[in-house]
Amino acid sequence: MRRDPVLKIYKRLYKTFGPRGWWPGQTPFEVMVGAVLTQNTAWTNVEKAIRNLKRERVLTPGRLHKIKASRLARLIRPAGYFNVKAKRLKSLVSFLFKEYKGDLSRMRKEGIRTLRPKLLGVHGIGPETCDSILLYAFDKPAFVIDAYTKRIFSRCGITKEDIPYEELQSVFVETLPKNVRLYNEYHALIVQLGKDICRKDPKCGLCCIREFCRNKDFR
Numbered sequence: 001m002r003r004d005p006v007l008k009i010y011k012r013l014y015k016t017f018g019p020r021g022w023w024p025g026q027t028p029f030e031v032m033v034g035a036v037l038t039q040n041t042a043w044t045n046v047e048k049a050i051r052n053l054k055r056e057r058v059l060t061p062g063r064l065h066k067i068k069a070s071r072l073a074r075l076i077r078p079a080g081y082f083n084v085k086a087k088r089l090k091s092l093v094s095f096l097f098k099e100y101k102g103d104l105s106r107m108r109k110e111g112i113r114t115l116r117p118k119l120l121g122v123h124g125i126g127p128e129t130c131d132s133i134l135l136y137a138f139d140k141p142a143f144v145i146d147a148y149t150k151r152i153f154s155r156c157g158i159t160k161e162d163i164p165y166e167e168l169q170s171v172f173v174e175t176l177p178k179n180v181r182l183y184n185e186y187h188a189l190i191v192q193l194g195k196d197i198c199r200k201d202p203k204c205g206l207c208c209i210r211e212f213c214r215n216k217d218f219r
């Protein structure tokens with residue numbers, strides 16, 4: 001596996017796109033909720049669901065803990081899979097109350113090695129959602145892997161597209177300096193490239209990391 005271009009690719013992406021300022025959320029709790037709502041949907045749909053929650057003044061741990069799942073599902077309808085996601089949000093908030101008395105500052109104090117497996121034990125929280133919460137809500141050094149990461153880095157010849165989540169994550173963790181700011185920007189930059197350039201039908205002629213890419217099929 002080629003690891004040497006991993007930092008160079010980051011620098012090139014950063015130079016091209018600049019800081020991304022992630023995650024779009026006003027509070028750590030909003031980031032947590034957004035991380036669940038964004039599963040299998042575009043961010044624009046999440047924004048509509050978040051707007052509904054704010055309008056109804058229920059975007060707090062206490063209110064989401066009390067709200068009925070059926071009402072929550074109606075409010076988050078724009079994000080899709082709303083019944084499933086309502087159940088997941090209720091599970092996440094129950095976890096927050098059971099483990100940390102509903103207090104995010106208590107949750108933040110937990111070390112990543114303890115918090116990550118606990119979060120992964122919550123209904124509907126897979127590794128990508130878990131690491132998004134750890135990194136973007138709590139500033140913990142959890143590198144987020146998503147479908148764009150697998151696509152781009154497999155096309156670049158750095159990994160296989162069907163590589164397991166934790167295996168690809170370890171490529172980044174073992175290659176990059178352990179720096180929350182860098183992890184934060186790198187994932188956001190990967191999403192930018194994946195959305196705009198390295199799409200299913202990639203625009204290689206416009207790609208800033210073309211020189212690092214080994215995928216000759218697209219040239």
Ligand code: SF4
Nearest residue numbers: 198202204207210213
């Ligand atoms: S050169 Fe093409 S295939 Fe390679 S990363 Fe860029 S857009 Fe994707």
